[in-house]
Amino acid sequence: MVEDEADVLAINREYFEGKGYAIVGASTLAQARFQLEEYSPDLILLDVMMPDGSGFEFCSELRQKTNAPIIFLTCRDENESVVKGLLQGGDDYVTKPYDLNVLSARIGAQLRRTGVMTAGKIELFPLSIDFLLGEAVLDGERVSLTQKELQLLGCFALFAGRRLSYHEIYRRAWGGSSPSAAHTVAVHVANLRKKLGTNGAGWFELSNSGKGEYIFSKVRY
Amino acid sequence: MVEDEADVLAINREYFEGKGYAIVGASTLAQARFQLEEYSPDLILLDVMMPDGSGFEFCSELRQKTNAPIIFLTCRDENESVVKGLLQGGDDYVTKPYDLNVLSARIGAQLRRTGVMTAGKIELFPLSIDFLLGEAVLDGERVSLTQKELQLLGCFALFAGRRLSYHEIYRRAWGGSSPSAAHTVAVHVANLRKKLGTNGAGWFELSNSGKGEYIFSKVRY
DNA sequence: ATGGATTATCAAGAATTCTTGATTGCAAAT
DNA sequence: ATTTGCAATCAAGAATTCTTGATAATCCAT
Missing domain, CATH: 3.40.50.2300 (Response regulator)
Structure with missing residues (x-):
């Protein structure tokens, strides 16, 4: 003071x-x-x-x-x-x-x-992503994530409810672009789904628009 | 609105x-x-x-x-x-x-x-840690970091200027504790120093107190 | 100076993670 | 019904990363 x-x-x-x-x-x-x-x-x-x-x-x-x-x-x-x-x-x-x-x-x-409470974290109730510990907590349950999964989920949480193209995702989590970006992203999305449960413990939905875009959104409140 | x-x-x-x-x-x-x-x-x-x-x-x-x-x-x-x-x-x-x-x-x-500008980031001018891209920018220079290096640096940035014990660091970046925590941390600190330059581009100093504590501090303003 | 404790460095095996290729499944359009 | 395009899944090799052991260097107190 x-x-x-x-x-x-x-x-x-x-x-x-x-x-x-x-x-x-x-x-x-x-x-x-x-x-x-x-x-x-x-x-x-x-x-x-x-x-x-x-x-x-x-x-x-x-x-x-x-x-x-x-x-x-x-x-x-x-x-x-x-x-x-x-x-x-x-x-x-x-x-x-x-x-x-x-x-x-x-x-x-x-x-x-x-503050210390939220730095290095992204919160999207009831999901909390902790980049320092390298894990996410979904509805009280801890999920250990690899670096790419962490980045991917962070990206989705940040833009929850909005359409994100493959290209945009790749740019944000990998940097730059690659001809196989779509494929790579798809695989990591699959891994993420496996770890979070396909329907994010009933709280979230990670769906695909069918036109090269993913959308991560909350389905329950 | x-x-x-x-x-x-x-x-x-x-x-x-x-x-x-x-x-x-x-x-x-x-x-x-x-x-x-x-x-x-x-x-x-x-x-x-x-x-x-x-x-x-x-x-x-x-x-x-x-x-x-x-x-x-x-x-x-x-x-x-x-x-x-x-x-x-x-x-x-x-x-x-x-x-x-x-x-x-x-x-x-x-x-x-x-906002989107700072989420998933920790800023400590002129250092910026980007967890989504998995890299840090120090004084304009991009440094690609592994997950553990990222976590470690995030920890240091968050507690810049304060003493952090091996145990505390391990707890924050790994979770839990381990008998070889000190050793493991030391190795990653060494890697981090190598990537950031021992003296953090002249801006930071990552020193050891000699009593099991690290301290990351700004040396220039 | 010397001994002890702590930190730093190097290296290599172990473990994990990432990417890519191949294949399958699905849905819309022809 | 078939084709076509995109998404999902599986698997495996490649690459990276993590940990641990061995060793060297440093610092402090005696």
Whole structure:
């Protein structure tokens, strides 16, 4: 939390430490830079008006060093200020005075998206693809996948409900193109079907349009 | 865009279509459900007060069908309302009347995070790991990686700047544990170093603490 | 300096995975 | 009914990848 007012920092610290978060505070941008060397935060709360500079410019600087979500905190409620912050690489913008529960909820939303919880994963309830572990979990059941199966499924999950041509699939999961792309893809699709169960545990359907396109879609809700 | 007021929808449509977005409108929740079968949106704008139900409850329903970011639009500016929306699975909350540029910026921030652009990827400038293509791009240079190298690097990128024990790495990239975990990890680390260049193109350093821990950190900004 | 512990490197066999060819099945069009 | 085009399946060789063992190098403490 980059915030120059000591009491604001203290209030936040108490609230969020109570929620189980670990907070590292910085009361100047210089200190924030220093802290960043030591710690690698999962999320950054950034006051826009700091004694030694603008939070907006600092945001650009931060983006070079970390991809942690940045939430601006400020009294300035002008629209252009919000736009500027978000364009500068910020992820959210909260105006003071704010309700701690609101801030907490916004933090939760950001962490859910970008945090350790979901990075390296693609979620499409009840399917979860974990690229770090190299496996998928479908409706609670773990399925170990090979690299190509993983890539293929990732591709389908990403474009669930949309038509994907052989060519497009190959381009995304293999890169480039090949005369035997259709055949290769078909074989891996077959393997995937075998592992997921032809009908994806009753949740998904991986069908072929008959015109060189596959479509992966949810059939139950 | 789920919005019952036709003129609001029209204004948004004009603005965002001008920006190159494709907009599908729904003036009732029933219609929205129907549209969702036909299209698979990249992002959902959801009015909270709809004639045939509450947007909050619809949000929970939506989360079963799609993982697209949901931005609530509403006149209600009470804190608890914001909290409710975000806890219900929403990603952002904008109160009417809103500035179109602000909304656009918030949409941009969400898409940057969750859209097709970054899913299946881990970004840590200037390193980008692409799990769908099975490769990493380091400072503009493409490096083809095997599955284990990809998992390992993903793990490091995710915990950049922090100490990671052999055991922790193995648990995250292999799952479980093994008596030869340290050895196995060491070999793959060596392979990774060979491919990335020992000093990660001058940007990163993958060092060993000497006490069974690796640390992957950025050395230039 | 020396010994011990830890990490790095090299190599090879084992295991897995990928691709391709051959064949079968299916459905629409003739 | 036959043909034709596309999709699905099976199988096997080729290629890659993973693991493990052996060995060398490094670092720290004594």
